[in-house]
Each structure stands twice: as structure tokens, then as C-alpha cells.
């Protein structure tokens with residue numbers, strides 16, 4: 494476990510939680526290779542959402558993998574986790590080593606260009622427990638990522654680089670929202686791997 498590097502990392506959040514940005518943990522070559530493999534080997538599907546009784550299909554694609562065929566219920570849809578691919582097993586081990594945390598599942602996102610993003614939310618699903626730790630491992634285009642405090646509305650932003658690791662720790666889901674804002678400046682795709690730990 495890479496505890497020493499975590500100790501030296503500054504907290505992205507000013508209060509009420511901890512978010513560590515590890516920066517690039519892979520070289521440009523390694524990142525390009527992972528990006529291609531993930532694009533090819535992951536079973537990407539358009540996400541579905543039920544909002545105010547209306548059924549939406551997102552442009553963004555997602556995929557859900559895990560140790561077991563966990564069921565992920567949200568916005569009126571249910572997804573069943575697929576078994577880990579070779580690359581995902583390798584990446585999970587690297588993220589666990591870097592962060593010092595263990596994960597049993599991963600929600601992957603594929604944003605085809607800057608027109609696709611993710612709206613303000615927190616990853617507060619019951620099955621993740623009271624105070625979940627969620628990662629974002631990024632490949633491809635650099636994107637801005639923002640946090641907003643649920644009561645003070647204070648915001649903090651950073652850029653998630655190609656091959657970089659972000660770990661949202663204690664308090665970060667309870668007290669803060671996060672989003673990936675859409676932008677016209679980005680024309681290339683990005684893949685993110687959000688490793689999570691299902692409690693029950």
C-alpha cells in the first residue's frame with residue numbers, strides 16, 4: 494500500500510471531506526494502450542434514466558463490472574455486474590495499491606466528446622454504505638471535474654488528466670456533489686473507471 498504518497502497529497506476539498514488527486518499514474522503510452530483496450534473490450538451500453546416519469550437514454554455509454562453479479566438499481570433501471578476483464582483486474586490492483594483501499598466493483602463511463610458530461614450528483618446509493626470511497630481513473634481527453642458543497646454551495650474544480658487517479662474519500666459524497674461539466678472545447682473521447690465497494 495502506497496501510504497506515504499497519500500500522506501503528501503493535498504486535499505482538494507477545503508472542508509467537510511477528503512479528495513486526493515494522484516495526478517498521472519501512467520505514462521502516455523500506457524494510457525493510450527489502456528484506452529484502446531477498454532474501448533474494444535468493455536461492453537459499452539447507453540445509460541438509461543427515469544426522470545419525472547420520463548424515460549431517457551444518455552449519449553454517454555456505461556458499463557458495470559464486479560466480483561459478483563451485483564445488481565445496481567438506480568433511476569428505475571437495474572444493471573447486473575459483468576465479470577472482470579483482464580485489463581480491469583490489472584487496473585483494479587493498481588488502484589488498490591495506490592489508494593490503499595479495496596474495491597469490488599467498477600462503473601465505467603465513456604464520454605464521446607465534450608458534449609457529454611455528468612450532472613451534479615453524489616454517489617450515495619445505499620449499497621455503497623454510509624460514507625463510500627469512489628475513484629475516478631481517467632483515460633483519454635482531459636476534462637474539468639467540479640465539487641459543490643451541499644449547503645454552502647462552495648465549488649472547487651480540477652482537471653482530470655490522461656492516465657490520472659482521483660480518490661473521493663471520507664465525507665466527499667455525504668457533504669459534496671460532483672459533476673463533469675459539458676464543454677465545447679473538448680472534441681476527443683474520455684473513459685473513466687469509478688471503482689466502488691458494494692457493502693451488501
Ligand SMILES: O=C(O)CCC(=O)C(=O)O
Pocket residue numbers: 600602611616629638653671673685687
Ligand atoms: O467520469 C468521471 O470522472 C466521474 C463519473 C461519476 O461521477 C460517476 O460515475 O459517478
Ligand SMILES: [Fe+2]
Pocket residue numbers: 614615616671
Ligand atoms: Fe459520481
